[in-house]
Amino acid sequence: MKNRLKLLEIDPLLAPFEGDIRLRDERYRGVKKQLLGGGGSLSDFANGSLYYGFHPTEGGWVYREWAPHAEAVHLFGDFNGWDREAHPCRKLENGNWELRVKGPVPHQSEVKVQITADGTFFDRIPLYVRRAVQDPLTFGFNGQIWWPDEPFVWTDGDFVRRRDTPPLIYECHVGMAGEEPKVSSFREFTETVLPRVKRLGYNTVQLMAVMEHPYYASFGYQISNFFAVSSRLGTPEDLKALINTAHGMGIAVLLDLVHSHAAKNTAEGIAAFDGTEYQFFHAGPQGDHPAWNTKLFDYGKPQVLHFLLSNLKYWLTEYHFDGFRFDGVTSMLYHDHGLGESFDSYQKYFSMNTDVEAVTYLQLANDLIREVSPNAVTVAEDMSGMPGMCVPIADGGIGFDYRLSMGVPDFWIKTLKSQKDEDWDLGKMWFELTTRRPQEKNIGYCESHDQAMVGDKTLIFWLADAEMYWHMDLNSHSDVIERAIALHKMIRLVTFSLAGEGYLNFMGNEFGHPEWIDMPREGNGNSYQYARRQWSLADSPFLRYQHLQAFDMAMIDLQNSGNLLGAPSNLQTLSHNRKLLVYRRGDYLFALNFHPVNDCKTKLPPPEKGRVWQPVLHTAETRFGGWMESGDLPPAGPEPLFLPRRSGVVYKLS
Known part of the structure; x- marks a missing residue:
């Protein structure tokens, strides 16, 4: 007789779908066994970054690539005068290619790889490159060999993120974290923003747009180079220094991870790397996201699992990240990506629409993360409410620690947009803030970067609108501002205390930042005017932003002094x-x-x-x-x- 999965005890309404849940569990175990060949661990399996890419050897260096459809592979760059023929790679088994070179290769050498397939050749950036830089003349990207003379010295050995500590997450985009209208750097963030986060009381920073992405206005959600730190923000050592400093302050650092899709770019990214559309992604329409104009991974291929799992281990070990916020999980879970779906019955979670291969990948990802870093935290961005998302894999779940309470900000915006104060239904408010899957933990929030983007409005904008520009000084009086400040505090307090077992805030929203976010793009003349944060407003003794910031600090202290969220x-x-x-x-x-x-x-x-x-x-x-x-x-x-x-x-x- 089969053991009863704990997930079925946690939620008895899942009883009709026991067979589906058991199949999910069996598939996870079967794929794991297939990957490991009956021995070893997922951590041993996920070592792609230690084999592929560029590595020093005794007396020289080696470069390896995975390009199964290629007929020839040549590495070229400024190390050989951009000679396309001088350094051909040798074909190995299983679609692998290798180049061994005697002598040194200069640090920061810019490189590309020429792939020959189907009788033609084209240029790509090495898949496992750890840095990619933009050419100021062509605006295209080149890979860059990054071998600094001295390795980074970590001093965070005493830092341990406790898994029983509720995360208070300060969501950040480093590039727009400065006051000047420009791309801010890791160094500037370390010097100016981290001390602010510490003072505010948040115990976790979540970094967006870290992985290299050619289109800055994508907000970091169209990744081209999965092992490369965004060169716009600084060097790999700059990112390591940021994380090391945060750990010294007792602050954990999460990576906003994008494994749900990838940029379509071929010259800069991994799309059609070996000349086929199916190397990493589904072939045909199934490989294209209909809403995001991006490519979709084929999670059923062992080589794709190897690439993505190796990517997870790389960010955990090389950069000491303390976990991940997985972006676009709903899109991964369903063949139709959840677009326009209400998810109003359990049947919709266990149907032909469910991408079981993606579910298996998410289980493997959580399993690996626990192996590599037992104290790491994982957060799922899933609006569908998939049962078992935050239940341990051994109990029939998918293995995340938390899911984002994505319905809460939607509730607040709908309420502020369509109802007068006197029409607010507190019963509905209670339901929206407290309803969640049994024994599954949530990260509560009333607004994130999504609500701050141009085209939407933050809470303070819905409450005060243009009055913010004229009546936020201490000597000014406005009934609109009085209402806005009062409700801004109350909305945050009731959300913080009810909507989850953790909490998230996007940088600047705590003090009612008056500007929306509009990243530089063709539609605004590539302006950085609104891709910044005006911290001076909160620090000014003459403006009322200081009061909202002070309230947020006091609210966060409720958790820090008394474990409210636990x-x-x-x-x-x-x-x-x-x-x-x-x-x-x-x-x-x-x-x-x-x-x-x-x-x-x-x-x-x-x-x-x-x-x-x-x-x-x-x-x-x-x-x-x-x-x-x-x-x-x-x-x-x-x-x-x-x-x-x-x-x-x-x-x-x-």
């Missing part, structure tokens, strides 16, 4: 008529009055015998731009609590 949440009181929401999470009690006009009084549930509810945060405190002096709020007693309109208070058991 505690269960349970509803104590819910009143629709008075717009009042009262709930408890662990040792914390929250009371929020969303009414736009009326103050209210309400009784709080009594604390355990011998303990008292001590106030720790009130959205209306003067330090947050309100009228209530910090420390004026007494402990909660048997008398009703007075709660002004559009304000919230947090108590802690003592």
Whole structure:
């Protein structure tokens, strides 16, 4: 008799699909056995970066490539005067090619590889190149051999990211993290932004657009060179210094990983590297993403699994990343990429539309990551709600630690866009913020970079719009701004405390950054004007942005001082008529009055015998731009609590 998978106990509604879940589990084990040949580990298997690419040897160096359809392979570059014929590669087994060279190759040599296939030849960038640089004349990219004289010296040996610590994620795009309208660097980020992240209280930085991408306006989501650090941002050593410094501050660093698709570029990327469309990707229409204009990996090919798994291990070991946020997981899970799908029944998760090969890859990826770095964290960007996404593989799941609460920002934008304050339904709010798969952890957030992009609006823009440009100074008064600041704080507080077991914020959103993000592109004259962050607004003593930043710091401190997100949440009181929401999470009690006009009084549930509810945060405190002096709020007693309109208070058991 087969053992009952724990996933079926966690969610009994999955009982009709037990066969599908067992097939998923069996397929994972079968593919893993096939890859390992009955022995070894996934970590041993995922060593592509140690074999392919450029490596020093005794008295010289070796270059290896995988190009199964190629008839000839030649390496050329400034090391040989760009002579296409001087360095032919020798064909090995299984589509591999090798070149051994006597003598040194200069550090930072620019190279390309000429592939001959089907009687013609074309130029490509080596697949495992660790750096690619743009030619200022042609604007094309060349690979670059990166062998610095001195290896980077890590000093982060004492840093360990604890897996039981809820991640407080500060989502960042390094290139637009400076105030100047330009591409900022890893070094500038290390010097100016990391100390700010530490001061704000976040324990994790999530870096976007790290892997090389030729089109800057893609925000780093159309990858060309999977083992290369974006040369726009600096050198590999600069990235290592950033991560090393973050670890010294006690901050973990996640890589925003794109294994869901790749750039179509052939001259710069891996598409049609050996002359075929099917080397890495599906052939025909199945290999093209209909919405993103990108290429789609064939996760059923062992060589593709080797490439992608090796890529994961490379970023973990070479750069000491502490885990990954997997982008576009929904697109991977379904043959139709989830486009326009409502996912309103369990049947839609277990059908012919499900890409079981992609599911297996995600399981293998999580398995490998745990092998290489047991304390690493993985986050899935999945809007479909696939059951078992964040359940261990051994229990029938896919193995992620967290999924993003992607429906929450959609709920807030829809609410602000279409409803007046008096029409807000707190029952629906509670449902949207608390509903998630049983025993699966979420990262809660009310907005990310998606909501900050041009064409959309951030929370503060939906709340205040153009009034932000005229009435954010301390001496100005505006009812619109007063409402915006009050609700900005309350929305963040209720989302932070209810929507997940971790939390995410995009850089600058914590203080209501007034500009949208518009990356340089043809449509805006390739301007960097809105590809920046104006930190000086939050630091100015004359502007109200400082109050939103101060509130965010105090809110984050609730977790850092009391493990709020590690505690269960349970509803104590819910009143629709008075717009009042009262709930408890662990040792914390929250009371929020969303009414736009009326103050209210309400009784709080009594604390355990011998303990008292001590106030720790009130959205209306003067330090947050309100009228209530910090420390004026007494402990909660048997008398009703007075709660002004559009304000919230947090108590802690003592």
